[in-house]
Amino acid sequence: MSQSSSINFGVCGIGRMGRAHAKYFSESASPYRLVAVCDREAARSRELAEDYNCKAYDDINQFCDDPDMELVIISTPSLLHAKNAQLALDKGKTVLLEKPIAVTTNDYLLLQKLLQKYPERLFFGHNHRFEPAFENAREIVASGLIGKPVLVKLCKHHDFMRRNDWQMRLDCGGGQLSVWGPHLIDQGLQWLGEPAKQVHSQLQRVLTPGDGDDHVKISLSGTGPLLVEIEISNCVAIPGPYCTIYGDRGALLYQQNQKNIELKYLSPEFVWDDIEASSEAPKPGEGMHRDHNLPWISEIRPVQPEISMWAQVEIAMAIHLYNALRNNIPFPVSSSDAMEVVRVSELVKAQNPQFNWAK
């Protein structure tokens, strides 16, 4: 198939996420054209195909043989991802693979092989890399406003959501480590800025039916002092902020709705005076030293752009993928980034053998 400037794409797995990919890629600022959809439930693909005036398939083999399609977005259930990617790549397609990109160790090994064989055609859909609040926070921290980060806490709190679909069953590739884990581990690794050297974790199942983990704690550190803490929980009655960062000149946070970034930081001109720690007991009445009257600046910055985070992560991913395929601009989620997310998840699984992880 010769390449035109627009990208003809197809979506396989027309559930909640498949429909979102179809919608937002078709509506993105870069030219994409939905030419085919596929779901093993024929009625689902037929219905969506009518909306987009495209072809409908109920068999992934036939779908991947469609000569009009350059890009295949795979959003089938998680345990099929790696195998479906192999099928589409073997048939010459470019693939955008939904998260979790690998659920089992065999999936992980298969992806390593596919990356060796097709390094230019396999992309990983870690779309929450493009959350506007995350991108805004990255810019603020890079500007030095809150100083050197000491601690980054990322928390996805679902307030008592007793989710009961396949994504809470381990034999279907569910559990929060697979559901929200890839997003927050990916962001956490970006904050760390290097592969994780130490990974500590504790997972529980507290509320949800099924056998999947619904309370996930992971801490990541690298060669430097920064600690990244990740918390994904279905059992938080009082949800806390989605992201909190402590720096040595201030702090930043944003709530679960990701609307505003709250900042408190020392005036950039401020320089600490030199004080020394004394071995003497404080003089009576003096107590310990406190810096009163520090020149704090507090700000609330609306997250930009002010559109739905759920829409923006898809639209931005579509634009970045277009730029990678047509303009040779590297896709921000590199394959080594994505594989590091899987390596960390594999370590977490090994640290939590009380769960019956899918093999």
Ligand SMILES: NC(=O)c1ccc[n+]([C@@H]2O[C@H](COP(=O)([O-])OP(=O)(O)OC[C@H]3O[C@@H](n4cnc5c(N)ncnc54)[C@H](O)[C@@H]3O)[C@@H](O)[C@H]2O)c1
């Ligand atoms: N990136 C994100 O933000 C995000 C959000 C939600 C879900 N997801 C991921 O997307 C994937 C799908 O999740 P969902 O919530 O859309 O699930 P879903 O159950 O709503 O949809 C899955 C679809 O795949 C179809 N399917 C199953 N086996 C198939 C096969 N062999 N061939 C073709 N179609 C098949 C099902 O009939 C169903 O329509 C999951 O892996 C999930 O982790 C990602």
